Structures are given as structure tokens and as C-alpha cells.
Amino acid sequence: MHFAEPLLKTPFHDRARAESRLDSFVPWSGYTTVDVFTNVEEEYFAIRNATSVYDLTPMVKYRISGPGALAYLNRLVTRDLGKLKVGRVAYCVWCDDAGHTIDDGTVFRLGESEFRLCTAYRQLDWLLASAIGFEGRSAVSIEEVTEEIAALSVQGPTSFAVLRTLGLRGLERLKPFEVASFALHEIGLTISRTGFTGDLGY
Amino acid sequence: MSAVATSGGSRYDCVVIGGGHNGLACAAYLARSGRSVCVVEAAGEVGGAAVTREFAPGFRVSACAHLLNAMSSRVFHDLQLERHGLSLAATHMPTTALSGDGAALILTGNAVHALQDSACSAADRAAYPAYAGRLNRFARALNPVLESVPPRLGTDSWQDRRALLRLGWQIRRLGRSPMRELLRVGGMCIYDLLRDNFTSPLLQGALAFDAVLGTNLGPRSPGSVFTLLYRLAAATADADRYGGGLAQPSGGLGAVSLALARAAQAAGALIRTGATVQQILVRDDRAAGVVLTSGEGIEADAVISNADPKSTFLKLLGAEHLDAGFVRRVSHLRTQGLAAKLHLALEERPVFPGLPPEALGGRLLLTPSMDYLERAFNHSKYREVSGSPALEITVPTVNDPSLAPEGRHVLSAVVQYAPYTLDAGWSSERQRFTDRIIDLLESCAPGLRRCVRAAQLLAPPDLEREFRITGGHWHHIDLALDQFFMVRPVPGAAQYRTPLQGLYLCGAGCHPGGGVMGAAGRNAARQVLAQAA
Numbered sequence: 001m002h003f004a005e006p007l008l009k010t011p012f013h014d015r016a017r018a019e020s021r022l023d024s025f026v027p028w029s030g031y032t033t034v035d036v037f038t039n040v041e042e043e044y045f046a047i048r049n050a051t052s053v054y055d056l057t058p059m060v061k062y063r064i065s066g067p068g069a070l071a072y073l074n075r076l077v078t079r080d081l082g083k084l085k086v087g088r089v090a091y092c093v094w095c096d097d098a099g100h101t102i103d104d105g106t107v108f109r110l111g112e113s114e115f116r117l118c119t120a121y122r123q124l125d126w127l128l129a130s131a132i133g134f135e136g137r138s139a140v141s142i143e144e145v146t147e148e149i150a151a152l153s154v155q156g157p158t159s160f161a162v163l164r165t166l167g168l169r170g171l172e173r174l175k176p177f178e179v180a181s182f183a184l185h186e187i188g189l190t191i192s193r194t195g196f197t198g199d200l201g202y
Numbered sequence: 203m204s205a206v207a208t209s210g211g212s213r214y215d216c217v218v219i220g221g222g223h224n225g226l227a228c229a230a231y232l233a234r235s236g237r238s239v240c241v242v243e244a245a246g247e248v249g250g251a252a253v254t255r256e257f258a259p260g261f262r263v264s265a266c267a268h269l270l271n272a273m274s275s276r277v278f279h280d281l282q283l284e285r286h287g288l289s290l291a292a293t294h295m296p297t298t299a300l301s302g303d304g305a306a307l308i309l310t311g312n313a314v315h316a317l318q319d320s321a322c323s324a325a326d327r328a329a330y331p332a333y334a335g336r337l338n339r340f341a342r343a344l345n346p347v348l349e350s351v352p353p354r355l356g357t358d359s360w361q362d363r364r365a366l367l368r369l370g371w372q373i374r375r376l377g378r379s380p381m382r383e384l385l386r387v388g389g390m391c392i393y394d395l396l397r398d399n400f401t402s403p404l405l406q407g408a409l410a411f412d413a414v415l416g417t418n419l420g421p422r423s424p425g426s427v428f429t430l431l432y433r434l435a436a437a438t439a440d441a442d443r444y445g446g447g448l449a450q451p452s453g454g455l456g457a458v459s460l461a462l463a464r465a466a467q468a469a470g471a472l473i474r475t476g477a478t479v480q481q482i483l484v485r486d487d488r489a490a491g492v493v494l495t496s497g498e499g500i501e502a503d504a505v506i507s508n509a510d511p512k513s514t515f516l517k518l519l520g521a522e523h524l525d526a527g528f529v530r531r532v533s534h535l536r537t538q539g540l541a542a543k544l545h546l547a548l549e550e551r552p553v554f555p556g557l558p559p560e561a562l563g564g565r566l567l568l569t570p571s572m573d574y575l576e577r578a579f580n581h582s583k584y585r586e587v588s589g590s591p592a593l594e595i596t597v598p599t600v601n602d603p604s605l606a607p608e609g610r611h612v613l614s615a616v617v618q619y620a621p622y623t624l625d626a627g628w629s630s631e632r633q634r635f636t637d638r639i640i641d642l643l644e645s646c647a648p649g650l651r652r653c654v655r656a657a658q659l660l661a662p663p664d665l666e667r668e669f670r671i672t673g674g675h676w677h678h679i680d681l682a683l684d685q686f687f688m689v690r691p692v693p694g695a696a697q698y699r700t701p702l703q704g705l706y707l708c709g710a711g712c713h714p715g716g717g718v719m720g721a722a723g724r725n726a727a728r729q730v731l732a733q734a735a
Contacts, residue, residue: 075522097527097694129530133521 068138155201222250225508227723233469254456258656272436299408341434403571420579537673539662542620677716
């Protein structure tokens with residue numbers, strides 16, 4: 001019941017709560033997430049010198065697919081996504097008619113006409129407005145999949161070493177801005193070598 | 203789009219999509235200025251919705267627009283339409299208002315003639331000239347707006363500022379109290395204005411009709427005074443200059459288009475019929491020509507679209523070439539028509555008892571009162587046809603017998619309200635609605651039903667299909683304050699130019715809008731020429 005639970009819990013909530021020393025939870029895009037586990041300095045140096053895990057589930061995700069998906073996204077963002085190969089990720093910005101930036105985010109090309117757009121804020125109104133006129137042979141379907149896909153950001157210079165212990169075969173071949181599918185205990189995982197630190201991260 | 207293979211290699215300075223009357227007028231002006239021009243029309247004949255067609259063996263009728271009331275006198279004279287074969291079978295046609303139960307009154311110029319004392323009170327007859335004179339003064343003040351390219355707001359261009367100042371001056375020049383009155387009534391509904399001025403229902407109904415004709419408005423809809431002023435602005439000042447008033451061209455409205463086509467051809471334009479544009483060719487972010495459904499490509503420096511804005515931008519050009527905000531504005535345009543057209547082939551001349559003979563050569567209105575009209579409108583809000591629709595009736599064969607076999611007649615009526623979308627669907631409503639209209643006609647002209655040899659009803663979906671107008675709206679997009687002048691069809695395309703370089707609009711979806719005027723075509727041509735210069 002949405003009114004009884006105004007903030008959703010991510011699939012990692014209980015695990016995060018167990019690790020939380022400060023019980024410092026904050027609302028983020030409709031979810032309650034950990035703000036600080038221990039203290040900010042310790043966590044900062046962890047991400048710079050070792051590895052940190054950050055629950056990214058509230059990041060807004062859209063599935064954009066259909067025969068017109070590429071043409072649609074190319075019209076939406078300022079970058080030429082025709083050059084983006086399947087299995088690659090690109091940073092993008094999108095603007096209004098006056099050229100003012102609305103938001104930025106990442107576009108994952110998961111298939112020839114299957115994309116995932118990750119954004120900080122909800123964009124459905126603008127995404128649907130941009131889809132007007134994409135019909136028939138250039139039809140595009142846009143659906144928000146934020147609640148269907150949980151996400152973790154594993155960032156830091158030792159992040160590969162951490163993930164390798166999970167036995168993810170082939171992860172060592174993943175290049176920057178590349179995305180691939182893996183399986184962990186029969187759960188499907190999509191891992192991309194992207195992140196917000198400018199360092200190694202997944 | 204580059205994906206479309208093109209063959210052939212013709213090339214022109216300008217290609218005009220659609221040979222409606224505005225497209226033809228635009229082509230004529232461009233050709234007269236020395237441009238090489240090609241007009242591509244999908245139908246087998248030019249004219250768009252200003253066309254005369256056979257609807258029953260031997261019976262012809264103006265298939266959509268059926269009267270000339272706002273033809274731009276400048277276009278009329280510039281393009282020498284009379285020399286190119288246009289003649290008027292009737293001018294200064296009177297308007298007769300029918301009550302449906304025998305009463306009637308005739309409106310001519312600035313006077314009301316009641317055929318029975320009950321039709322119109324003496325006080326209303328006395329008040330009418332002052333009312334008509336006041337509205338006509340307002341209309342004359344607004345008229346210059348129609349012939350000019352709308353200004354843009356917030357620019358540094360002296361042309362834009364001059365146009366805004368000129369409009370302000372036109373209104374200010376009316377004088378203090380008339381100016382105040384114009385600003386007061388501009389956003390009012392016609393219902394309130396007519397109640398302020400008159401008490402006779404028949405007179406009120408007839409005067410209200412012109413405020414809502416061809417719009418998505420009822421008499422109580424705000425802004426309906428504005429649409430009336432717009433109609434008068436197009437009609438009053440201009441009509442007298444070409445001697446037309448409310449006029450009927452010989453050979454129907456199609457004759458206007460044919461004369462425009464001849465004028466364009468005489469100036470050197472090529473007109474191709476049966477040539478349907480599949481899409482507008484875009485190269486290096488500018489319009490570069492058109493591709494026909496046959497695959498043939500026609501290259502041009504300027505592509506001028508007579509098609510409605512939604513067809514032009516969303517179908518022929520494609521949203522991917524336009525900004526999302528612009529596309530959203532275009533897709534939100536109100537384009538659904540609310541007027542249907544009824545054509546009857548009659549064995550003999552219909553008899554409307556009590557009317558003087560000249561009345562039948564004019565137009566007859568069946569809108570007994572404003573409440574009748576508002577009730578007719580109510581249905582349309584809920585996707586139903588009017589139970590008792592309002593009618594604008596003409597019997598064109600009275601002035602122009604050539605439209606029907608010897609001794610036979612044609613009745614042409616605009617029927618309101620007939621929404622584009624019906625909950626019950628047009629296929630099930632069409633016959634019932636047609637019968638209902640004929641019932642109403644029978645009540646005004648007993649014996650008419652017996653003479654009907656054939657009937658054709660063109661509802662908005664039919665008009666959409668026949669004339670390739672999205673929504674079947676004969677003004678392309680609804681005429682209302684928010685879709686007028688500087689914002690018609692949408693900001694960013696209201697000066698006939700579009701966001702895509704080299705692409706222009708010239709149809710009724712642009713200022714000054716629908717009705718057979720030709721002003722949009724002329725204004726667009728001026729913009730094309732200004733751009734190239």
C-alpha cells in the first residue's frame with residue numbers, strides 16, 4: 001500500500017541496515033537509502049584506496065526499444081549514438097528546444113534496437129513528448145523499469161579484485177564503457193565498466 | 203530521409219505541396235517573381251477543398267467550401283482572376299434566417315427585413331444598424347492584420363516592432379470608447395453580446411451562427427465574438443473592393459481554384475495532378491525537395507506546404523527532423539472538424555413558403571435561436587451528432603443552372619454540429635443523421651423530401667479522406683484566439699517559415715486561416731521571396 005509505505009525499500013535494504021552504524025537513511029527518488037554507514041571520511045578513503053559498494057537502485061532506468069529506438073535516442077540526445085556499438089555505454093545530455101540541458105545520463109546499447117537509459121531524475125514526460133511522431137516503421141516503446149532492476153555501484157581501485165572473488169568469468173576482459181551479461185547463482189547480472197569516480201569501477 | 207531511393211532528377215526553385223487555393227496563389231506569386239515553380243497535387247484535379255465535383259450523375263456542387271465571403275481582393279486583382287476565367291454568378295447575396303415554423307427575416311448589409319412582425323421586434327430592427335456598424339468598424343480595424351505576415355514577439359527586428367505598433371495604432375485609432383468596447387467584447391461569447399443588443403430569438407440565432415460557423419465553439423463559448431470579428435474582418439473591407447460581398451462563383455468554388463491555377467500557369471508554374479508527396483527531402487538539415495509515392499524525386503531550394511500543419515510536420519517531414527517541444531505543440535493543435543456537408547440532387551426547385559424569390563439565391567440559415575444552436579453544440583461535446591443541427595443552406599443552381607441538368611436543382615448545406623469522432627461511429631450514424639437533416643429541410647420546404655434524387659453527406663472523416671486534411675477541419679486547425687495570428691499554427695512556424703530551413707507553410711493552418719481567401723498563400727510567397735533576396 002503506497003500510502004502506508006511512502007518510501008520503497010531496495011532489495012539490499014536489510015543488508016544495508018545491518019551494516020549501518022549511524023542509522024542514517026535518506027529519501028532518494030522514492031526509496032529510502034543509506035546516507036552514511038560509518039563516517040564520510042572513512043568512506044571517501046575507502047572508495048579512493050579500496051572499494052565501496054553503493055546501492056544505486058533508485059537511479060531511474062528506462063527501457064527504450066523498437067525499430068525506431070536508435071533514431072529516437074539520436075534525436076533525443078546531443079551525441080551521435082549511431083556510433084555506439086551493441087554492448088557499449090555512452091554518457092549523454094539532452095536539451096530542450098532552446099538548447100538548455102534538461103538532464104544527463106547513460107545510454108546502454110543492449111541490442112540492435114534495445115537500449116537502457118539511466119538518469120538521475122524522472123524524465124518520462126520529456127521522453128514521451130520526444131516520442132511523438134515515432135510510429136509504424138519507426139515505432140519506439142518507452143517504459144520505466146526502475147523497480148524491476150536493482151543496481152549496485154562497485155567503485156574503487158580494488159573493485160575488480162572484489163568482483164573476481166564472485167567467480168564472474170570474463171570480467172577481466174570488460175573494457176571501459178563496455179557492458180556484458182553474467183550469471184551469479186543463476187541470477188542474471190548486467191555489469192558495465194562505468195562509474196562516477198573516474199577510477200576503476202563497475 | 204536518405205533511406206528513400208529517388209529517381210528522376212527534376213529541379214525547381216520552389217516546389218509547392220498541394221494545389222489547394224492557397225498553394226496555387228502562392229505558386230502564382232512565386233512564378234510571377236521569376237521563380238521556377240512546380241505544384242504537386244495528390245488529387246486528380248486542383249483546388250483542395252475549393253473544388254466543384256459531380257456527386258450524382260449530372261449534378262455538381264462545391265464539395266466543401268460553398269460560398270466566397272472573404273476572398274482577398276488583393277489576390278483577386280493581383281492575379282487577375284477575372285481574366286483567368288473567374289466570374290461571379292451572384293454577389294452581395296442576402297442571408298435569410300428561417301425559424302422552421304414559417305417565420306423568416308432577411309439580413310442585407312446593414313438592415314433587417316422581417317417577413318412577419320413576429321420574426322423580429324421593431325426595437326431590434328431599429329437597433330441592428332448601429333450594432334452592425336460597430337462590429338464592421340472593429341472588423342475594418344483588424345482587416346490589415348490579415349494581409350500581413352504576423353510579427354514575432356520579443357525580437358529586435360524593426361519589422362516585427364512596426365507590425366505590432368501598426369496593429370496597436372489600428373485599434374487606438376478607433377477612438378477611446380470604441381477601442382474600449384472592442385477590448386471588452388473581444389473575449390466575450392456571442393450569446394452574451396447578442397443578449398445585450400437584441401431580444402428576438404430568430405435574429406439572435408442567425409447572428410450567432412456566423413460566430414460559430416466552422417469552429418469548435420457554441421454561442422456560449424468564450425471567444426466566439428472574436429471568431430465573428432475575424433470573419434467580418436476578412437469579409438467587410440475586402441468584399442466591396444472586388445464587388446463580391448457574399449458571393450457565388452460561376453461553376454462553383456472550383457472555378458476559383460481553376461482561375462488561380464491558370465494564373466499560376468500563365469506565370470510559368472508547372473502544375474502536376476495525381477502526384478502524391480510521400481515525404482519532404484531533407485539534406486544537411488534543410489529541406490531539399492520532395493519524394494513522390496512513385497519514388498520520383500523533385501529537388502527544390504524552397505519547399506512550400508499547402509498541407510495542414512500536422513500532415514506537413516508529422517507525416518511528410520517526420521518528427522525526427524524537429525525539436526521535441528515543437529512537435530509537442532504541433533501534435534496538440536486542435537484539428538478536429540465539427541462541420542459536415544450535405545448535398546442533395548433535387549428533381550425540382552425547392553419551395554420555401556413565404557420567402558421572396560431572391561431569398562433562394564442567397565443563403566438560408568436554420569438557427570431559430572441561440573439556444574437551438576447551443577443545444578446543437580451540446581451533443582458534440584459528448585461525441586454525438588446534433589439532435590437538431592443548425593444549417594447553412596444554399597441552392598447554387600438558382601444562380602448557376604449549369605451545375606445540374608435542365609430544370610433540376612442542387613442543395614448544398616453546411617451542417618453543424620457533426621464531430622469527427624462519434625461514440626456510435628459514423629457508419630451507423632450517417633444515414634440517421636442524413637434523414638434528420640432532410641426532415642429539418644422538409645419542415646422549411648414542404649415537399650422537398652419527395653424531390654430528393656440523391657443525397658451525399660460528407661462528415662469530417664470523409665473530408666479528411668477526400669481532401670487530405672487531418673481531422674477534416676476545413677480551417678485545417680481550429681480558429682480560436684489561441685490558434686490565431688502570431689501563434690497560428692504554433693510559435694516557431696507562424697511567419698510561414700518553419701524550424702527547418704527551406705520549408706514553408708502556406709495553407710489555412712497559417713495566418714489568416716481558413717475560408718477561401720488566398721491571403722495565406724500570398725503572405726507565404728512574400729516570405730519565400732524575402733528569404734531568398
